[in-house]
Amino acid sequence: MKTIGYARVSTRQQANCGNSLEDQEKALKEKGCSEVFKESYTGTKTDRPVFNEMLNTLESGDTLIVTKLDRFARTATEGVNLIRELMAKGIGVNILNMGMVEDSPIGKVTLTVMSAFAEFERDMIVERTQAGKAIAKTKAGFKEGRPKLFTDTQINHALDLLEKYSYTQVAEMTKISKATLTREMRKRKAGLPK
Incomplete structure (x- = not known):
């Protein structure tokens, strides 16, 4: 039985504001992880080679620890499905800001609610970003993209x-x-x- 950690940042901004791989790794090691798998800048791509490698090392009786649900899964559906798959294989899941997700009725309800909030938070960030961009476009002189290097x-x-x-x-x-x-x-x- 081993305890494995998974840390992920999907943007440079996340890496610089408290969600850095180093911060996540430190928290995971403090919780007893013998190994931490780290993945950077995957964005919304579904290709996560380090995550898949980590899943292949987990066996029945092992525990996977992540700092937050959004480091583990991008959507509520993905999170619920992954945790259900892991629990079906006898692998425990501990999300540090939520606690141990257990294979019980209350554990499943907690998981679904927390996953929905994580997805809601992400959607709100996207909505605020789009609203800010729309406001910026109404201002004179707005140009989307990088500024030109040459006149x-x-x-x-x-x-x-x-x-x-x-x-x-x-x-x-x-x-x-x-x-x-x-x-x-x-x-x-x-x-x-x-």
């Missing part, structure tokens, strides 16, 4: 230099990448706006 004048000058010099030479002279020069030249030839 239109700089790009036009570099494109004009291509009449005399190669892409590599112009890239070295202007510090504008060959990829950007190629893309902008295609736009110019196609008559597309800058």
Whole structure:
């Protein structure tokens, strides 16, 4: 019987605000985990190779510990299903901010309610982010995405230099990448706006 921990961060922001892998690992080791599986920046992708590797090491009688439900599963349904699968295999699940999830009627109700709150919290964050973005779009001068590194004048000058010099030479002279020069030249030839 072993006690295994799983730690995950899905964004750089999470890594920097109290949910870092180091913080999670410390909490898991304090609870007696002999091994901690760590996964970074998986976002909303379903591919979690470290998580799958960890699941393959668990056996009947083992205990899996995670710091929070949202570190373990992304949605209420996924969380409930994973915990049910683990409990069916005789593997205990301890979610530190909830407690041990037991295979009992009250344990199942607790799990469902807590999973729903975790999903609700995530949905609220997405909703607030979208609302903030919508407000920002109404303001004059808002541009979505990264700011341009070079002005239109700089790009036009570099494109004009291509009449005399190669892409590599112009890239070295202007510090504008060959990829950007190629893309902008295609736009110019196609008559597309800058």
